[in-house]
Amino acid sequence: MSEKKIHNLAIIGVGLIGGSLAIALRNAGVTGNIIGCGRSEANLKKAVELGVIDGYTHDIAKAVQAADMVFVAVPLGAMKSVFEQMKDTLPVNAIVTDGGSAKACVLDDWLSVFGNEKQFVAGHPIAGTENSGVEAALPDLYRNRRVIVTPTSSTDPANLKQVIGMWEACGAEVSQMSVAHHDQVLAATSHLPHVLAFGLVETLDRLEEHTEIFKYAAGGFRDFSRIASSNPVMWRDICLANTDALKPILDQFIEELQQLSSVIEKHDGERLLEVFNNAKQARDTYVDGLE
Amino acid sequence: MSEKKIHNLAIIGVGLIGGSLAIALRNAGVTGNIIGCGRSEANLKKAVELGVIDGYTHDIAKAVQAADMVFVAVPLGAMKSVFEQMKDTLPVNAIVTDGGSAKACVLDDWLSVFGNEKQFVAGHPIAGTENSGVEAALPDLYRNRRVIVTPTSSTDPANLKQVIGMWEACGAEVSQMSVAHHDQVLAATSHLPHVLAFGLVETLDRLEEHTEIFKYAAGGFRDFSRIASSNPVMWRDICLANTDALKPILDQFIEELQQLSSVIEKHDGERLLEVFNNAKQARDTYVDGLE
Numbered sequence: 001m002s003e004k005k006i007h008n009l010a011i012i013g014v015g016l017i018g019g020s021l022a023i024a025l026r027n028a029g030v031t032g033n034i035i036g037c038g039r040s041e042a043n044l045k046k047a048v049e050l051g052v053i054d055g056y057t058h059d060i061a062k063a064v065q066a067a068d069m070v071f072v073a074v075p076l077g078a079m080k081s082v083f084e085q086m087k088d089t090l091p092v093n094a095i096v097t098d099g100g101s102a103k104a105c106v107l108d109d110w111l112s113v114f115g116n117e118k119q120f121v122a123g124h125p126i127a128g129t130e131n132s133g134v135e136a137a138l139p140d141l142y143r144n145r146r147v148i149v150t151p152t153s154s155t156d157p158a159n160l161k162q163v164i165g166m167w168e169a170c171g172a173e174v175s176q177m178s179v180a181h182h183d184q185v186l187a188a189t190s191h192l193p194h195v196l197a198f199g200l201v202e203t204l205d206r207l208e209e210h211t212e213i214f215k216y217a218a219g220g221f222r223d224f225s226r227i228a229s230s231n232p233v234m235w236r237d238i239c240l241a242n243t244d245a246l247k248p249i250l251d252q253f254i255e256e257l258q259q260l261s262s263v264i265e266k267h268d269g270e271r272l273l274e275v276f277n278n279a280k281q282a283r284d285t286y287v288d289g290l291e
Numbered sequence: 292m293s294e295k296k297i298h299n300l301a302i303i304g305v306g307l308i309g310g311s312l313a314i315a316l317r318n319a320g321v322t323g324n325i326i327g328c329g330r331s332e333a334n335l336k337k338a339v340e341l342g343v344i345d346g347y348t349h350d351i352a353k354a355v356q357a358a359d360m361v362f363v364a365v366p367l368g369a370m371k372s373v374f375e376q377m378k379d380t381l382p383v384n385a386i387v388t389d390g391g392s393a394k395a396c397v398l399d400d401w402l403s404v405f406g407n408e409k410q411f412v413a414g415h416p417i418a419g420t421e422n423s424g425v426e427a428a429l430p431d432l433y434r435n436r437r438v439i440v441t442p443t444s445s446t447d448p449a450n451l452k453q454v455i456g457m458w459e460a461c462g463a464e465v466s467q468m469s470v471a472h473h474d475q476v477l478a479a480t481s482h483l484p485h486v487l488a489f490g491l492v493e494t495l496d497r498l499e500e501h502t503e504i505f506k507y508a509a510g511g512f513r514d515f516s517r518i519a520s521s522n523p524v525m526w527r528d529i530c531l532a533n534t535d536a537l538k539p540i541l542d543q544f545i546e547e548l549q550q551l552s553s554v555i556e557k558h559d560g561e562r563l564l565e566v567f568n569n570a571k572q573a574r575d576t577y578v579d580g581l582e
Contacts, residue, residue: 077560126509146507175507188495189508193515195551196487201570203540203547204479205577214577216437216466217480218417220521221578223514224484228574230511232567239555239563249494250552256494257545260486264530265538269368272530276523279492283519286496286505287512 006031006166010067012060012082014038014047016128017099018073019137022052024170027139037063047134060085067091069166072098077237080109087113095159097121097166101186101234103150103179105241117154121163124148124182125172126190130229143171150179180245187245194235195250197228297322297457301358303351303373305329305338307419308390309364310428313343315461318430328354338425351376358382360457363389368528371400378404386450388412388457392477392525394441394470396532408445412454415439415473416463417481421520434462441470471536478536485526486541488519 009025011018014036025031036053037060038044044056057063064070064086072082079100090096096119100106103122110120127145129136147167151160164174177185204213217225239246263271300316302309305327316322327344328351329335335347348354355361355377363373370391381387387410391397394413401411418436420427438458442451455465468476495504508516530537554562 126507128509128511130511145509148507185500185504185507188498188504189512193491193512195555196491196548197515198567198570199547199551200484200487200544201574202566203544205569205573207479209476210573211577213476213479214573216417216439216476217578218419218436220419220421220518221480221484223517224488225574225578226514227511228570229579230571232564232571235567236560236563240558240560243555243558247552247556250548250555253491253494254545254548254552256490257487257541257548260490261538261541261545264486264534264541267531267534269527269531272527273523275493276489276526278496279489279519280521280523282496282501282505283492283516286502287508287516288520 004162006069008032008067008069009034010037010063010070011035011053011073012037012063012070012086013073014044014053014056014134015073015132016134016136016138016141017125018071019047019052019134020127020139020141021071021073021099021125021170022047023137023139024142025166026051028169030166030169035063035067043134050134050137052134052137061089064094065089065091067094069162070094070096072096072100075231075234075237076100076102076105076241077233079106080113083110083113090119092119095119095121095162097123097163099123099125100241101190101238102242102245103182104244107150107152107179117152118156119159121155121159122150122179123163123167124150124186125167130226132231132234140171142167145172147172147174148177148182149174150177150182152179183242183245184249187242188249191238191242191246192249192253194227194230195239195246196253197225198235201225201228295453297360299323299358299360300325301328301354301361302326302344302364303328303354303361303377304364305335305344305347305425306364306423307425307427307429307432308416309362310338310343310425311418311430311432312362312364312390312416312461313338314428314430315433316457317342319460321457321460326354326358334425341425341428343425343428352380355385356380356382358385360453361385361387363387363391366522366525366528367391367393367396367532368524370397371404374401374404381410383410386410386412386453388414388454390414390416391532392481392529393533393536394473395535398441398443398470408443409447410450412446412450413441413470414454414458415441415477416458421517423522423525431462433458436463438463438465439468439473440465441468441473443470474533474536475540478533479540482529482533482537483540483544485518485521486530486537487544488516489526492516492519
């Protein structure tokens with residue numbers, strides 16, 4: 001990257017997202033000391049063992065006190081408290097960025113604590129798996145994946161450049177988007193599918209014969225429901241944080257299902273085929289075409 | 292397998308399901324000549340080239356005339372016509388079985404043509420991918436996968452044994468289930484998820500910014516929506532054939548989503564976490580546990 005090296009990187013939340021960033025930056029040779037911060041002693045010890053971080057503390061104030069870059073990768077519901085805990089010790093030249101899956105709420109949290117965006121750049125790596133914890137971290141998690149940054153008119157351009165450079169050093173392709181647009185796009189492609197997967201498994205689990213039902217689930221169901229194995233706290237927080245964008249698209253999808261239910265009841269094969277054909281074509285074109 | 296060898300196997304519909312059965316039986320050394328039947332000349336030629344079948348015809352009556360085992364792997368909407376076309380030439384000792392994803396409709400079709408179950412055993416291999424055609428066929432598609440057979444009180448026990456043996460020779464684990472129960476279980480674990488995947492992609496595709504939305508779809512969405520790349524005709528037929536079992540579970544799921552939508556609107560984090568935790572636990576236990 002063309003940007004200056006990160007001398008002291010603080011990772012708040014050393015799990016899949018934070019851990020993968022640490023590994024990728026270290027492998028790219030663009031970071032000096034990496035300090036991890038989190039609540040689980042076992043996870044942080046494992047992170048040191050794996051060489052993901054150089055040291056750790058449970059104290060956020062201490063974790064950031066020598067940092068020039070802070071990456072916050074905690075569930076959205078914990079963001080505000082993390083910002084509060086770093087407020088008094090954050091060096092004036094440090095940049096803070098995050099990996100939260102919704103951006104309006106994180107920016108609100110930041111502003112409510114710091115009052116201005118001088119040190120903050122909101123970001124979101126579009127990557128991840130259903131696994132959590134530092135042991136799930138991967139050196140190439142971000143390679144050729146998209147990272148969205150959502151600067152506002154108040155974002156410091158030099159800080160933005162530095163954060164973009166950090167992600168590019170991991171091999172990611174960085175896009176810029178408005179906060180509101182980010183939250184709508186992610187509600188559609190990520191938050192809604194997670195709600196559907198959790199909801200489907202919950203529906204089937206409530207059926208009397210649920211053990212048998214899951215027993216006959218084939219590969220299609222495994223893929224389809226994989227995201228229902230994601231971290232429940234993280235996804236609760238996303239649903240609460242991005243309600244404004246999520247609720248409309250969820251309701252739109254419910255309407256689509258109601259129509260499909262009526263089409264199926266009426267045995268309207270022509271309409272069903274139209275919908276299925278169009279969906280297949282869209283997925284083959286847009287999703288497979290991009291794989 | 293302990294059963295007698297198949298001397299002449301006729302595969303009606305040489306795609307992923309029919310082609311994989313042919314390859315597996317040939318590899319197991321339990322079949323003699325395999326004749327394929329279908330509409331696409333190109334697909335049948337490819338099947339001969341690949342060594343999946345020994346020869347082919349487009350004429351169902353001819354395909355079955357020397358067969359001792361007939362496997363019908365066509366979309367559910369084509370079953371009845373296939374049965375009609377084989378009626379006059381099917382040898383009296385031949386066994387007919389199928390791979391349809393719903394069983395009540397296939398049995399009805401059979402009975403409406405043949406009047407009794409003397410030569411028929413209904414079956415369903417719980418395997419497949421979103422790909423179609425003989426080039427998608429895999430030698431191990433059925434290895435360690437489940438196959439459900441749905442005999443009735445009128446099924447010939449010797450025929451049933453022969454069909455079970457055929458699937459076991461492919462490495463499959465065969466279960467027996469009533470027709471109605473099969474159709475309910477599959478509606479929940481397979482037919483409903485396919486409707487949801489098609490419906491979700493359709494909903495997103497109708498959004499103005501659909502190209503951009505799909506562009507930012509991550510791995511979770513790719514897995515989740517993979518089954519929306521399945522064969523639309525096959526899935527239209529399944530929805531029409533299994534309406535009685537599919538509609539109630541679809542409506543139950545719509546109700547679950549309406550509740551989740553209201554929970555999200557009310558910002559009821561406790562309830563959301565309860566649902567997500569339960570779903571994750573169920574998936575980790577029942578689905579991953581069986582992977």
